Amino acid sequence: xxxxxxxxxxxxxxxxxxxxxxxxxxxxxxxxxxxxxxxxxxxxxxxxxxxxxxxxxxxxxxxxxxxxxxxxxxxxxxxxxxxxxxxxxxxxxxxxxxxxxxxxxxxxxxxxxxxxxxxxxxxxxxxxxxxxxxxxxxxxxxxxxxxxxxxxxxxxxxxxxxxxxxxxxxxxxxxxxxxxxxxxxxxxxxxxxxxxxxxxxxxxxxxxxxxxxxxxxxxxxxxxxxxxxxxxxxxxxxxxxxxxxxxxxxxxxxxxxxxxxxxxxxxxxxxxxxxxxxxxxxxxxxxxxxxxxxxxxxxxxxxxxxxxxxxxxxxxxxxxxxxxxxxxxxxxxxxxxxxxxxxxxxxxxxxxxxxxxxxxxxxxxxxxxxxxxxxxxxxxxxxxxxxxxxxxxxxxxxxxxxxxxxxxxxxxxxxxxxxxxxxxxxxxxxxxxxxxxxxxxxxxxxxxxxxxxxxxxxxxxxxxxxxxxxxxxxxxxxxxxxxxxxxxxxxxxxxxxxxxxxxxxxxxxxxxxxxxxxxxxxxxxxxxxxxxxxxxxx
Numbered sequence: 001x002x003x004x005x006x007x008x009x010x011x012x013x014x015x016x017x018x019x020x021x022x023x024x025x026x027x028x029x030x031x032x033x034x035x036x037x038x039x040x041x042x043x044x045x046x047x048x049x050x051x052x053x054x055x056x057x058x059x060x061x062x063x064x065x066x067x068x069x070x071x072x073x074x075x076x077x078x079x080x081x082x083x084x085x086x087x088x089x090x091x092x093x094x095x096x097x098x099x100x101x102x103x104x105x106x107x108x109x110x111x112x113x114x115x116x117x118x119x120x121x122x123x124x125x126x127x128x129x130x131x132x133x134x135x136x137x138x139x140x141x142x143x144x145x146x147x148x149x150x151x152x153x154x155x156x157x158x159x160x161x162x163x164x165x166x167x168x169x170x171x172x173x174x175x176x177x178x179x180x181x182x183x184x185x186x187x188x189x190x191x192x193x194x195x196x197x198x199x200x201x202x203x204x205x206x207x208x209x210x211x212x213x214x215x216x217x218x219x220x221x222x223x224x225x226x227x228x229x230x231x232x233x234x235x236x237x238x239x240x241x242x243x244x245x246x247x248x249x250x251x252x253x254x255x256x257x258x259x260x261x262x263x264x265x266x267x268x269x270x271x272x273x274x275x276x277x278x279x280x281x282x283x284x285x286x287x288x289x290x291x292x293x294x295x296x297x298x299x300x301x302x303x304x305x306x307x308x309x310x311x312x313x314x315x316x317x318x319x320x321x322x323x324x325x326x327x328x329x330x331x332x333x334x335x336x337x338x339x340x341x342x343x344x345x346x347x348x349x350x351x352x353x354x355x356x357x358x359x360x361x362x363x364x365x366x367x368x369x370x371x372x373x374x375x376x377x378x379x380x381x382x383x384x385x386x387x388x389x390x391x392x393x394x395x396x397x398x399x400x401x402x403x404x405x406x407x408x409x410x411x412x413x414x415x416x417x418x419x420x421x422x423x424x425x426x427x428x429x430x431x432x433x434x435x436x437x438x439x440x441x442x443x444x445x446x447x448x449x450x451x452x453x454x455x456x457x458x459x460x461x462x463x464x465x466x467x468x469x470x471x472x473x474x475x476x477x478x479x480x481x482x483x484x485x486x487x488x489x490x491x492x493x494x495x496x497x498x499x500x501x502x503x504x505x506x507x508x509x510x511x512x513x514x515x516x517x518x519x520x521x522x523x524x525x526x527x528x529x530x531x532x533x534x535x536x537x538x
Contacts, residue, residue, distance in 0.1 A: 128182030268525020309537035351398030355482035358450020375512035409494025461503035
């Protein structure tokens with residue numbers, strides 16, 4: 001389930017929607033929810049029994065090699081609700097092994113359906129050596145594709161395609177990393193002896209990273225597969241997420257090492273993928289509302305946040321095993337306390353007047369925050385034109401970022417929740433989206449005029465979001481002005497909620513790439529707010 005790591009990130013990004021609209025939108029007609037297949041079903045409600053996987057079909061060829069075609073279907077569940085499907089396919093032909101995995105998930109955000117699709121394909125030799133890969137992602141308004149081919153001396157030639165444009169680059173293949181077939185061969189070699197432990201370095205094309213994994217083989221267990229109880233072997237995989245803790249997946253496999261069930265906790269929710277018949281996998285989904293999952297209760301109501309100098313939050317993990325990783329930045333300081341509790345003090349910094357732009361320093365991190373990326377296309381002519389229009393004739397960086405924040409808040413007209421995660425160029429063309437779309441466009445426009453900027457995701461306080469009060473998932477931007485990172489919240493600005501203030505707690509910062517926000521996967525849903533202290537100053 002290699003594509004699953006990226007789906008987890010997109011799932012959390014889809015939850016980041018707080019404060020991005022003023023009034024609920026019309027509710028589209030949904031199919032009648034089906035009874036969750038993970039509950040105790042009556043016999044007539046059982047999912048169609050998954051047929052035994054046929055032996056690979058060997059087709060005669062003029063060459064000496066045969067072809068193999070294996071396809072498996074899975075139903076995807078979140079918190080017991082069927083939300084989509086996964087399809088795994090393995091083809092062997094011409095001395096190459098092509099493995100693909102497609103995952104499709106549909107959720108509801110305040111009664112607005114959002115669908116996320118991602119397909120990852122790897123091409124390897126019969127010995128598991130990498131030859132190439134491709135990832136197709138459908139999470140915004142358009143489709144993004146990334147393809148890579150192995151070149152000489154371990155250099156990968158990369159092509160990224162979006163909105164009819166191509167970006168080419170190269171990177172060095174991580175030595176010792178395996179993809180789908182390499183991992184399958186390693187698993188076959190190791191076997192399923194209880195107590196066996198080993199490690200692997202798994203390259204996921206979906207996230208363009210190699211991840212260290214610790215794999216341990218457990219006992220045989222009787223596992224419920226949508227009403228069928230089957231004896232399977234338990235395999236636990238702990239994947240180390242860079243700077244963001246770890247994700248623990250429990251997989252149940254048959255004697256042929258074929259996956260039958262996967263359980264993965266993400267953002268405090270249990271996600272399951274269960275092997276089943278094609279008809280059930282591709283059949284109707286339940287309605288799963290995600291907004292409620294991401295709201296945290298506030299110990300006290302917060303008023304007039306624009307006049308607040310700072311707020312100190314005491315956060316405690318909801319599980320003893322949770323290790324909260326909260327970043328510090330110019331607006332936010334973090335102190336670890338006893339029993340896993342974390343004290344976060346948010347003190348918004350005002351942009352210092354008189355600082356000029358473009359940035360002309362040599363700090364590598366700051367310079368990186370000026371570069372175009374596939375989600376922050378600051379080199380696109382449309383974004384450059386919008387940025388110049390917003391900034392006008394000013395050469396003061398503080399004034400410029402304030403103008404960009406206000407401009408984006410007004411420019412995005414349709415502040416709905418139907419988009420999973422769109423790039424800045426898509427938002428510039430469509431003028432629609434929620435807080436994440438406001439954030440990517442704000443950051444890209446800042447970069448377009450030479451002001452370093454990043455995207456931030458976390459939680460923010462709202463008095464009323466579709467009848468809810470408290471802290472919900474949110475996204476905003478930050479710009480580097482006068483030697484400090486300054487918060488910009490165009491979504492709040494555009495809906496009359498002021499902008500960035502002390503009611504924001506950052507959980508991850510990055511350049512717009514979904515993989516920058518791995519910390520959301522392991523942190524959201526894992527803590528509660530015990531205490532809030534408001535400092536209004538003099």
